[in-house]
Amino acid sequence: ETGVTQSPTHLIKTRGQQVTLRCSSQSGHNTVSWYQQALGQGPQFIFQYYREEENGRGNFPPRFSGLQFPNYSSELNVNALELDDSALYLCASSSDRVNTEAFFGQGTRLTVV
């Protein structure tokens, strides 16, 4: 039990649709990061938020966007879904910007058909 919860656990969407994934971080954790994990691969960094501002972004197109809220919750939004967006999406929270100890949620399995 990491104290990081993600919803929903599974989701099926149609190509071209939009999706919002949610994450609730541990209380007091000011940093939240989102990762995409394709089947059989390691997690790929999407972006990171620190105190509600984006402070790092990986090699993902602008249709991947996010928000972090004062209540330690955050969202990952993906527009114009593509088949290759099918993956496990992981949220991780940390009490510091350097991510020396990140706590991961169980992830949301997104399937795009």
Added chain:
Amino acid sequence: AQSVTQLGSHVSVSEGALVLLRCNYSSSVPPYLFWYVQYPNQGLQLLLKYTTGATLVKGINGFEAEFKKSETSFHLTKPSAHMSDAAEYFCAVSASGGSYIPTFGRGTSLIVHP
């Protein structure tokens, strides 16, 4: 730039045998290094980390890893494998003094035979 190479996508051991999972990294600045474990349909759990100080790092569940700068390695070991150790293991590196965004390896699946 930073990268991680995990040698062997699958490692198979017998219960009670030594576990050795290999990780080599590249980083232009002193690295922070991590090992995570992932059980099926779950998120990642931190096993251990190296930031500064002692190069031999002990983690949870009897795992340890040694940071060897000259070899750019951070191999994970456990003296005696248990059936419950069967899982996917990921090595990650982040750059100290930089953005601290971790880069993960592709993972090694540990299979434990009775």
